[in-house]
Amino acid sequence: MPFTHLLLALIANAAWAFNFIAGKAGVAHFPPLLFTTLRFALLVLLLLPWLRPVPGQMRRVLLIAVVMGVIHFSMIFGGLAAAGDVSSVAIATQLYVPMSVLAGIWWLGERPEPRRLLGTAIAFAGVLVIGFDPVVFLHPLALALIAGASAAFAGASILMRGLKGVGVFTMQAWIALAAVLGLTPLTLLFEHGQAQAIATASWLEWGAPAYSAIGSSLVGHGIVYWLLKRHPVGVTAPLMLLSPVLAVIFGVTLWGDQLSWKLVVGGLMTLAGVAVINVRWPLRGTRP
Template sequence: MARAPGLSGRDLVLVGLICLAWAGNFLTSALALREIPPFLFTALRFALLGVVLLPFLRRPAAGQWPRLLAVCLSVGVVHFGLSFTALKLAGDLSSPAIAMQSYVPMTAILGWFVLGEHFGWRTGLAIAVSFGGVLVMGFDPLVLDHPGSLVTMLVSAAFLALGTVLMKPLRGLDVFSQQGWMALVSVLPLLAVSAVVEPGAMLRLGEVSWVGWMGAAYAAFVSSLLGHGLFYVLVQRHPVAQVTPWLLVAPVLAVGLGVWFWGDRPGPRLLVGGAMVLGGVLMIALRALAKTRTAAPRDPVEI
């Protein structure tokens, strides 16, 4: 089948569904976190996801187990655990949704040092703009009221960037196998962390309302299974760099959900800083897309 030069109308519908799924996850998770502590919530999410994906697991190639385990711990335990902690600490949805995107420039920097993926001055400028936007956001009153949330989300983003870099050399695992192994490997460490930092939380699960369980189910089945599943469909048809810029709609939608349903009142610093973060991420994505087009042959590629 010939690879299309750009995303078609049908593909843009899939992008829209992905962005809606990921944006909605901020709202449903924030509601659930009122009842379930962050690390236990993450464990429940992965327990539900792991059960569903168990039949689809593929064994990783010989020698890849250490790297796969490192990815699972970096992303599944630390990144997700801290990202939900940041969401609980925040008084809004907007700043966590935007700050999360800082993993993109962090990934580019780690890729330089770990994988030797050097970038030019334009990408370097985009990285500087993104980090400058985080600083501007940090002085918004909405963020200053909960500074620990921003710091926690940046640490979470750093571990997502680390996991992304470690994941690149993995071979022979499709998106469902990657998600399935991450879910199964992460559950016990997350429960152990929860037992230490959230004592008694597991004993109170019987008191959780349908809202809390709905949030865990949404995170597992809509955000992870549907969102990442559709993303996998798209990257089978198009280069990843061609899809990535469109996914920046997700944090914009999350900000909208925060304003409409959560009562966020982002000030000018958060809006300007957020625009800088997302603008820098978009510049990085477009530079990656330009490199892909330069390296790609002019004739359609058969896949």
């Protein structure tokens, strides 16, 4: 991969990593469902030119949009609101990788290689270790929500395998629309103080949903989609392992997270498991 493409991968990782900081700052002011709604309201406006029907695939597109927009992202930002830190959330979101392996076995009857099963076990064990960290142990709802968000993402990933010829921005536009339509009544029913939060938000607080929509969705996903069109998945996917590492660094340096040995060990185990699943090692005696 050329150096410029590696630099783009680094930018995408940083964009996704900083989204955890933006999200944590956003839900500190806005209720989480409202924050998610505002994020996607901006995104759907930006992606209106790509909001077009997908003939013959709309049922699947809409199902993915609901699972991702209404379930996955509301749980992610709900988890950030409930969490005591950013780092544990960033690492726990990697659960979607082993969960995708298990979803493939359950729904598609796939028979993964032994190394993928080993990676799945290591990743889950790592999250269990993280769960006993004092900061995480005091906020079990956060870990439960992130696990639920990861399961939703895994399910959506299985559904996405059946899509053909649907661009990343078209799919994101439908996800954004589903989120706005689905989460608006939910925030009105289950949250309070929305009007005050909107009226009192500073430009910095408005910047949180704006960054989450533009920096994470448009820049981050856009770059990765561009790279995937030019390089194999086996080359591009492992590069994205840097995102949770950068998120932990941002959490410590920008948000004041305190790293305990349980979070470090559990995080390394989780990332190692994800790496075992994603990285295809060359056979001995062959050229990489």
